[in-house]
Amino acid sequence: MAPVTLASDKGRVIGTPDTAGQALSVRGMTVSYGAAPVVFSVDMDVPQGAMMAIVGPNGAGKSTLLKAVLGIVKPLSGQVRVFDRALKEALPRVAYVPQRASVDWDFPTRVIDVVMMGMTRELGLLRRVRPHHRARAMDCLARVGMTDFAARQIGQLSGGQQQRVFLARALAQQADLYLLDEPFAGVDAATEAAIIAVLKELRAEGKTVVAVHHDLSTVPDYFTHAFLINRSRIAQGPVAEAFTPETLDRAYGGRLATAPVAQMADTGA
Amino acid sequence: MAVGWQLRPWRRWLTRAPDPMLREALTFGLGYNATLVTLGATALGMAAGGAGTYLFLRKRALVSDAVSHATLPGICLAFMLMVALGGDGRFLPGLLLGSAVTAGLGLLCVAALVRRTRLTEDAAIGAVLSVFFGFGVVLLTIIQTLPAGRQAGLEGFLLGSTAGMLLPDAVLIAVGGALTLALVAVLHRPFTLVAFDPGYAEATGWRTGGIDLVLMALVMAVTVVGLKVVGLIMVVALLIIPPVAARFWTDRAAHLALIAGAIGGVSGYVGAAVSATAPGLPTGPIIVLVAFGMFALSFLAAPGRGVxxxxxxxxxxxxxxxxxxxxxxxxxxxxxxxxxxxxxxxxxxxxxxxxxxxxxxxxxxxxxxxxxxxxxxxxxxxxxxxxxxxxxxxxxxxxxxxxxxxxxxxxxxxxxxxxx
Incomplete structure (x- = not known):
């Protein structure tokens, strides 16, 4: 991976980075909630068609990086290009799956309504919901195996089912880039298998997938690319290059026992 | 008249009401002015129920309390200004404009306290509410000592009073309520999305801050328009009781807004009609009591979620x-x-x-x-x-x-x- 130069300095654009062919490019992303930056000067490139895991210890800024990329959190500095365009222009091509715990599941809404939320931007304020919109929402539910739950109140779902509904909502956006925040956190094995199957389908369709991921043992199986972060970028690239015992050791600061890490990384090589 | 013809089946049912005065009031029989006031209160109640639904879903119900209490200094200042300029201090649009200014200021204070300090929203609301209301009461006391202030009737803004309301005032309230209701209907999609999942809303291109601001503006509009009818102490109830009562009947946000609007509308209608039957009856408390009656009914008897x-x-x-x-x-x-x-x-x-x-x-x-x-x-x-x-x-x-x-x-x- 060629070294990437900072494209911005204190918010002043120095030059346009070479982002052609990348689904997502981030330059100099720095985010702070208070004093010390949570994410510091991070550069990131996600090639089109990649399935990338964002990996790092707790508090390493994985979710924050994702939120800053999407503009949910305002960064102190940094540039985001999506499909070689400004984020604002490319936003309709980006779907987001937030952490399941980020919403109140007692909210008065049904499963199908949540999936329809994926079309809110498309429908705007006044456009009526047509049968084909509903049919698309049901299609998305079918892809995650939740057809039978369409009319359920969302409070009656298990954690895994909630996660699938969130994924269905992202599918309803018909985007080209999918950003997922810990899609496998606290879900049952069946859901994990269902979600990874959908993500692999997306990749087969030529879409790009980026997911914050916690389970190091599944990185080589699930993903083609890895991005290791601990406040700053540790490594990025194809799993075989970026997800090595050496990079993991640097990301986790030696907190992982070396032997199993080596084993995990070897399976990916 | 066409309206009379449409109301006939209703009238027949309502003529069983025991008190002839109440019967007249409920069937819009107390004259053009009272009818308009009742219609205005109905529109206001519907708008309050609708806007209140999204405030409730956004879990920011108490913000409306800060807004409503922050109207009092604005009313008083507007009155003093209009008197000082030699006009009629009771000119309602002027008073409402003044109330909107300080209500907006109160809203900004709450927002600034939350953003710039480590205070949580409830603490910020408490601080803003008491300071603004306290200042308003001081101004009200001063006004009482002025020669023009004694018959100003500004106390009517505390608990609401439709007695002696002028025709343009009633029109203003009805139109304001209807406009707010229309805006709530147009904006229900982003309101729901932002209330459920603000991060996702932002990530799909809605400006969450802007949507919240519009919601607060609508709440402010309901409050300001409702001041004369419900009174600033009670208007928060009209925003919050309808959605809370409606929550017992449905698990869908869109239905929640419709049911809450209906409950608010009925409360406004019955409350205004009842208070029109006797000169001393304050409108606000009666409207709120009717709303509470519907809450109690929902709480007990709603199928599914009722106790x-x-x-x-x-x-x-x-x-x-x-x-x-x-x-x-x-x-x-x-x-x-x-x-x-x-x-x-x-x-x-x-x-x-x-x-x-x-x-x-x-x-x-x-x-x-x-x-x-x-x-x-x-x-x-x-x-x-x-x-x-x-x-x-x-x-x-x-x-x-x-x-x-x-x-x-x-x-x-x-x-x-x-x-x-």
Whole structure:
């Protein structure tokens, strides 16, 4: 991976980075909630068609990086290009799956309504919901195996089912880039298998997938690319290059026992 | 008149109201002015219920309390300014404009406190509410000492008063309420999205801050428009009670807004009509009491979420579980210790008071045991596991599975045996 130069300095654009062919490019992303930056000067490139895991210890800024990329959190500095365009222009091509715990599941809404939320931007304020919109929402539910739950109140779902509904909502956006925040956190094995199957389908369709991921043992199986972060970028690239015992050791600061890490990384090589 | 013709079936029903004055008021019979006031209150109630729904869903219900209390200094300052300029201090649009200015200021103060300090929103609301209201009361006291202030009737803004309302004022309230209601209807999609998942809303291109600002502006509009009718102390109730009552009836946000709008509208209509029947009756408290009546009804009687329905469902479930456990105990010859279980079994004629099964009881117990075995098989069968997993284990197996499926299960277990 060629070294990437900072494209911005204190918010002043120095030059346009070479982002052609990348689904997502981030330059100099720095985010702070208070004093010390949570994410510091991070550069990131996600090639089109990649399935990338964002990996790092707790508090390493994985979710924050994702939120800053999407503009949910305002960064102190940094540039985001999506499909070689400004984020604002490319936003309709980006779907987001937030952490399941980020919403109140007692909210008065049904499963199908949540999936329809994926079309809110498309429908705007006044456009009526047509049968084909509903049919698309049901299609998305079918892809995650939740057809039978369409009319359920969302409070009656298990954690895994909630996660699938969130994924269905992202599918309803018909985007080209999918950003997922810990899609496998606290879900049952069946859901994990269902979600990874959908993500692999997306990749087969030529879409790009980026997911914050916690389970190091599944990185080589699930993903083609890895991005290791601990406040700053540790490594990025194809799993075989970026997800090595050496990079993991640097990301986790030696907190992982070396032997199993080596084993995990070897399976990916 | 066309309106009169449309109202006729209503009128016939309402003419049974005992008090002729109330009857007249409810059927818009008290004259053009009173009719407009009632219509205005109805529109206001609907707008408040609608806007209040999204405030409630956004979990920011109390912000409206800060907004409403922050209107008082604005009213007083506007009055003083208009008197100082030689005009009529009671000019309603002027007073409402003043109230909007300080209400907006209060809103900005709450927002700034939350953003710039470590204070949470509830603390910021408490601080802003009391300071603004305190300042307003001081101004009100000063106004009372002015020669022009004694008959100003500004106290009417505290609890609401429609008595002596001028026609343009009524029109202003009706139009304001209708406009707010229309805006709520147009914006319901982003409002719902931002209330449910603000991060996702932002990520799909809605500016969450902007949407919140518009919602607050609508709440402010309802408050300001409603000042004369409901009063600043009560207007928060008109925003919050309707959605809270509506929550008992539905699990869908869109329906919640509609039901809340209806509850608010009825409250405004009945409240304004009742208060029009006697000169001294304050409008706000009556509107709020009507709204509360509908809340109490919803709380008790709503199917699904109402307390009576919940209690009944709980008892039915408890009974079914005890029955099932009792039958299984009979089938396996275990003693029954639970008094409720024994009572249910004896009442159904399945066991004697000493816990020994009757003939009918033995038959039912045998079936219960067999069904339990059937469910075990179903749970381990790949084709039926899905159904078995969603099943509560209490309803009769015949109501859940088809005869074919049961036959398929039975083929895999021993034939039913008599239990002794």
């Amino acid at each position: 009576v329905a919940v209690a009944l469902r709980h008892r039915r479930l408890q009974g079914a579980i005890h029955m099932r456990q009792g039958l299984l105990a009979l089938a396996t010859g275990q003693p029954i210790y639970e008094a409720l279980t024994l009572r249910l079994l004896t009442r159904a004629g399945l066991a004697r008071a000493d816990g020994v099964a009757t003939d009918a009881g033995r038959a039912r117990a045998a079936k219960a045991l067999r069904d339990e075995r059937r469910w075990d098989v179903a749970r381990s069968s790949p084709s039926l596991a899905g159904i078995a997993a969603t099943h509560d284990g209490l309803s009769e197996i015949e109501t859940v599975l088809t005869p074919d499926q049961i036959a398929e299960i039975d083929a895999r277990i021993d034939a039913p045996r008599e239990v002794t």
